[in-house]
Amino acid sequence: MQNMTIGIIGAGNMGRALAAGLAATPGAARALVYDHSDDTRRRAAQQGLAVAKTLAELVAQADVLVLAVKPQHVAALAREIAAGVATGHPLIVSVAAGIRTDALRRWFHSDRVVRAMPNTPALIRAGATVLYAAADIAADDRARVEALLQPVSAVWWVADEDLMDAATAVSGSGPAYFFLAIEALAAAGVQAGLPALIASELAAATALGAARMAGAGTESPATLRRQVTSPNGTTERAIQSFMDQGFMKMFERAVEAARARAAELGEELGAV
Ligand SMILES: NC(=O)c1ccc[n+]([C@@H]2O[C@H](COP(=O)([O-])OP(=O)(O)OC[C@H]3O[C@@H](n4cnc5c(N)ncnc54)[C@H](OP(=O)(O)O)[C@@H]3O)[C@@H](O)[C@H]2O)c1
Structure with missing residues (x-):
């Protein structure tokens, strides 16, 4: 090369x-x-x-x-x-x-x-x-x-x-989803009383640590999540709150919207 x-x-x-x-x-x-x-x-x-x-x-x-x-x-x-x-x-x-x-x-x-x-x-x-x-x-x-x-x-x-088109929706556009999640976690941390700088650094460092563990591939993300979700603990409450609000469905809809837009671009622009 x-x-x-x-x-x-x-x-x-x-x-x-x-x-x-x-x-x-x-x-x-x-x-x-x-x-x-x-x-x-x-x-x-x-x-x-x-x-x-x-x-x-x-x-x-x-x-x-x-x-x-x-x-x-x-x-x-x-x-x-x-x-x-x-x-x-x-x-x-x-x-x-x-x-x-x-x-x-x-x-x-x-x-x-x-x-x-x-x-x-x-x-x-x-x-x-x-x-x-x-x-x-x-x-x-x-x-x-x-x-x-x-x-x-x-x-x-x-x-x-x-x-x-599916890859575009998952990994091409994907970094923005995680930036948004870091933004949202930091904002929620501020709401919970943390100083803004600490909240934003904590959110980014936590995302990095979690991504490294998931990326290592030794355990599935679902297993890693279960490992840190003690029955009746704090994480369980938060995860339950996400699930009650349709967290999985929200991702499914967002990825489908991006995939459909990629396919639409191909059809619109490729027609010439
Ligand atoms: N951004 C991402 O995260 C990402 C991820 C995966 C794939 N992509 C793909 O990567 C491509 C670029 O995306 P981007 O976000 O980098 O766009 P961008 O920031 O707008 O960069 C494209 C650059 O190309 C210039 N350009 C346009 N026509 C040109 C020409 N004929 N000769 C030389 N330069 C020209 C643009 O100038 P003007 O602004 O003056 O037009 C602009 O500076 C897209 O097709 C996108 O689908 C992007």
Whole structure:
């Protein structure tokens, strides 16, 4: 991977997270970013990222092109870089929610396309990424995408493209759910009398500890929860209160809303 250049188009939340995560990892591929906003390019350079001066320069240098623009901008981007893609024939990795392989292949006039659904914790090399490639994608291209992402993220493949929308709803959008939960726990702590700074640090540190235990995979989250829920204790009261208010259903509905939006984006935008 050291000899490969990953050209990341779009230096927003996701593009910067990937580029910064890769830049911080010795031995990872060289990440080069481009954004059409002068300010965004300047900020990326100040952050220590390698920034291309023009989109054409980035496309010409890239072995792998990561499309990190909003789903609504992918078709226009394809028109901008069509000539460069035809010349260099890079492997194209789209992280855009909803946009399907058939639309990407049509827009970029290239079959060498893989879809990835990463998330922003890639910035601190704690990402979670789901990958999908059509059956005709070569094994070495699959291996390339995996090797590109592994320094910054855990990686799973799915064989059914529809599952990319479910992955978008669980892990692509997922960090925001946990940020919201930390926000809510901190606010409730303040309501219970804690100083705001202590409440917010306690909520974040507790989430981190719990996530590490769940992520270790030695016990299921349900077992870990039961282990800290003593009969008639404080945690049991809180969990009962969550359950009485439909906690599980609330997640089910939220994830379904995000999944349906991803599918809708694919249908709306892929129609052209
Ligand atoms: N954010 C996440 O947590 C997350 C997670 C998983 C996947 N994704 C996917 O990642 C993609 C990017 O999301 P984001 O949140 O990073 O969006 P974002 O913050 O808006 O970043 C996209 C950047 O690309 C720039 N851009 C647009 N068209 C361009 C072009 N033709 N050439 C160069 N730069 C261009 C945008 O500039 P303007 O603002 O001027 O348009 C913006 O700076 C989306 O497709 C999203 O579905 C995001």
